[in-house]
Amino acid sequence: MSEPVFVMKKNELEAGKVRKFDLCGNAIAVYNLNGTFYATQDNCTHATASLSEGDIVDDECIACPVHDGTFHIPTGQPMSFPCEHAIRTYKVIDQGDAVMVDFDQEADEAADAI
16 A cells, blocks of 8 residues: 655645646546545546546536546546546545645545445
8 A cells, every 4th residue: 555645735726726747657637626625537538638628617527628528526427428437536635735645545435436
C-alpha cells in the first residue's frame, strides 16, 4: 500500500474548477466542489479526451469536452450518453491546507455506490 501523494494546496484551485495533474504515472483531474475536493482519472472512458478540459455541470458532474457526455464526480458513474463506463476515482485525504491523493483507494462515495 502506497502513501498518499501531495497534489496541491487547497487555495490553488477555486471552487467550481478542475485541474489536471500528472502524478505517479497517473493523469488525474482534481475538482473543487464548493470546498470539497475530488480526484478522478483524467481520461474519458468513451473517447480520447481530457476531462480536466471539460466543464463542471449540475454542481457535481464533469462534461467531456469532446462529446458532452457526463460523469458524476464523487462516484465516477456515467450520467449521460454516450458515456457508459465509470471513470476511476481516487480517495482524497484532507490534511489541513493540503490536498493529498491515495492512488490505492477509490473515493468513499464511489465505494458506497458499488
